[in-house]
Amino acid sequence: MTSNLRISPISLPDNRARHIIEQLLDGSGITLNGSASHDIQVFHPDLFSRVLRHGTLGLGEAYMDGWWECERIDQLACRLIRHGLGDRAHPASKRLLYRLQSGLINLQSRARAYIVGEAHYDLGNDLFEEMLDPTMCYSCGYWKRADTLHDAQFQKLELACRKLQLTPGMRVLDIGCGWGSFADHAARHHGVEVTGITISREQAELARQRCAGLPVDIRLEDYRELEGSFDRIVSIGMFEHVGHRNYDTYFRTVKQLLTQEGLFLLHTIGSNVSRIRADPWIHRYIFPNGVLPSAMHVARASEGHLLMEDWQNFGPDYDPTLMGWLANLDTHWHKLAHRYNERTRRMFRYYLAICAGAFRSRHLQLWQVVYSRYRQGRYDAPR
Structure with missing residues (x-):
């Protein structure tokens, strides 16, 4: 280092x-x-x-x-x-303060939805391009059949596509599309039309560049503003920003946007316990207003809206993913040092490393959950 x-x-x-x-x-x-x-x-x-x-x-x-x-x-x-x-x-005062804030204020309301985009994702595309792999996936890779970070991210994207049973011509919605990783992959390799939404201006700009020439529409938009009908919906690494007060709205919105025979894939970090809390340092410096759902939160919020078809946990795969990002950051920092100060470098190193430790200890999980509105017969999820 x-x-x-x-x-x-x-x-x-x-x-x-x-x-x-x-x-x-x-x-x-x-x-x-x-x-x-x-x-x-x-x-x-x-x-x-x-x-x-x-x-x-x-x-x-x-x-x-x-x-x-x-x-x-x-x-x-x-x-x-x-x-x-x-x-x-976590000092009791900090825990109490967050509970009071989240209880009295909708920290993830429409008016506040763009805060995390401006605070984190808009820091600079150059930083994330050096830290991530060429897919620009900023979520957990799938290492079951992968030896490198790039392979793991490709396998994750392909796993999601196979779980969604994509066929050419389908209309797909990507809620929280990031830099266009899934949109690019699904359109290029599976021939679908993708609408991607993000709350980050920097992400939207780069995603449009990366998906140029493909049937992909990238929008700067909150999920609660969406209209239309989609054969498939995917949300990778975005649910952590939804907030417990909006879980019901989120699943209700997905149901309204999904066709009767459609499938929805939710990819999210999960907490082992059903408590509304946030790490004070992560909350202040990395993901403002974020909160991790528990299995109970997800199940209760989706109940009555969608039919759960499959639930997979590959939380341990986030450890090598984060360590891969950390290695990239250390290797390529000399290209970024002229734009970002030493405190920013240490902030990102600390964030990536402590998160890797949290997943390694099994304190945090990574879930992919597949839903349908209604499905006759059996659903078999690929692994």
Whole structure:
């Protein structure tokens, strides 16, 4: 890992905050200023009190500020979660604040729908082009028959197409089309017509360029504004931005847009527990207003709207996907350093690494769920 920072570990002060942190880490295998790749190297004496005050938000911001380093943050995150420090690292005040906000305000309303696009996806297409593979997929790859990131993303796209049973001439809606990955693949390899929607201007611009000459229509639009009728609908990596107060609206909208014999594929990160929460650091710096659904959330929200045909979990595949993005970011950062500062680099490294650790620990899942409005006979999903 390369870094512009020139810092070395300090002698840790023997204070109460440090003692509390060491007690919390006891049994995790993580040592302060240790020699293992997952150990934390401390560069600022106030790190401990900052983490105790602000939990994961303080830990993430301290890393962005250069207060600590770790050779393998992914391994560190995995150990912390397996040690049971995930929820305990979120101060009660932060959890309460998010619950109050999400309870009183629809954080993912139409008026607020474009916030995450402007804050994250519009950072710059050049950054994502260097970080992602040539498909520009910004979601979990499918590694069952893949050895490289590019192969895994191709296999994911093809898996979705096969589950949707695409045939030439079908009208397909892609809710949250990103940079046009699925639209390009489905139109090019399966001969379908695709309408893709995104809430990111940067994504829409690049998606239109990538899909030029194909029967693909890319729109800057919220899913609640859509009209029309589609034979197939797909949503890959977008449901995490819908929010629990809008789940019913989301599934009702999909039902209204789907033909009677249609199929819908939902691809989403999932939480093991049915609690409305968000990691404070991710919420502030990566995906504002995002919230992960549980299996119960998905099942309850879709009940009465659509018929569930298949549910597949390949959450462990997100670990190598994220590590592939991290490797790309490190390898190609020299092409981006003139536009983005060191704090942005550390923010992205931290985000990718802690998420890899979360999936490795099985704290998070990745689900593909296939629905129909009505289907006579059996549905067999490919694997």
